[in-house]
Amino acid sequence: MAAKRAMAAGKLLPRRFYAGAPDGVARGLLGKILARRLNREWLTGRIVETEAYFGQDDPAAHAHAGRTARNAVLFGPPRHAYVYFIYGMHWCLNVACEPDGQAGCVLIRALEPLEGLDTMARLRGTANRMLLAAGPGRLCRALAITREGQNGADVASAESELQIWDDGYLAGRVKVTPRIGIRKAADRLHRYLLEA
DNA sequence: AAGCGGATCGTCT
DNA sequence: GACGATCCGCTTG
Numbered sequence: 001m002a003a004k005r006a007m008a009a010g011k012l013l014p015r016r017f018y019a020g021a022p023d024g025v026a027r028g029l030l031g032k033i034l035a036r037r038l039n040r041e042w043l044t045g046r047i048v049e050t051e052a053y054f055g056q057d058d059p060a061a062h063a064h065a066g067r068t069a070r071n072a073v074l075f076g077p078p079r080h081a082y083v084y085f086i087y088g089m090h091w092c093l094n095v096a097c098e099p100d101g102q103a104g105c106v107l108i109r110a111l112e113p114l115e116g117l118d119t120m121a122r123l124r125g126t127a128n129r130m131l132l133a134a135g136p137g138r139l140c141r142a143l144a145i146t147r148e149g150q151n152g153a154d155v156a157s158a159e160s161e162l163q164i165w166d167d168g169y170l171a172g173r174v175k176v177t178p179r180i181g182i183r184k185a186a187d188r189l190h191r192y193l194l195e196a
Numbered sequence: 197a198a199g200c201g202g203a204t205c206g207t208c209t
Numbered sequence: 210g211a212c213g214a215t216c217c218g219c220t221t222g
Contacts, residue, residue, distance in 0.1 A: 061214085088206075092215085179214070180215095183213090
């Protein structure tokens with residue numbers, strides 16, 4: 001099937017990978033492959049931008065004020081997807097990390113599309129390959145990720161329709177900057193980008 | 197090339 | 210009732 005090229009060479013990222021602290025997991029996810037099964041097709045892309053959020057200690061994090069109905073996934077075991085709705089319009093994808101009970105997570109901000117580009121372009125309503133999955137909202141649109149569909153999905157499960165793979169790609173230079181679009185704790189350097 | 201504001205609604209106070 | 214971990218199109222220079 002379509003995803004064979006990217007996924008056959010590698011393996012699912014193991015469950016233990018996600019038990020670490022958010023900054024380490026955010027760095028570690030750079031260069032890995034996000035894979036979304038949509039009907040019979042796999043849509044895949046290399047993760048090139050992430051941000052770390054540190055649970056209740058982090059004023060910018062959704063988990064800061066404590067557990068609510070929306071952010072419940074963050075307080076559960078790691079490796080589960082936290083999908084939330086923002087600005088009345090966009091979905092954003094996170095992966096919970098840290099042990100059960102701690103609410104750290106990593107926001108997946110951008111992909112370099114690898115497979116299923118035609119479907120992504122159709123879902124995005126654009127043919128601009130550079131912008132297919134660059135940005136958290138665009139990424140979710142390109143991969144048809146919503147709260148109803150993917151919130152709580154286990155990205156380390158072979159049965160899941162949302163998975164993260166390691167194909168052996170070696171990440172190059174990593175650029176570190178402040179996180180985007182937040183007002184609180186805007187000085188902290190928790191955004192990670194893979195240099196082109 | 198960069199800056200501005202509108203769209204649009206779930207979530208929490 | 211206010212605001213947000215965004216995106217896009219329109220304006221200006």
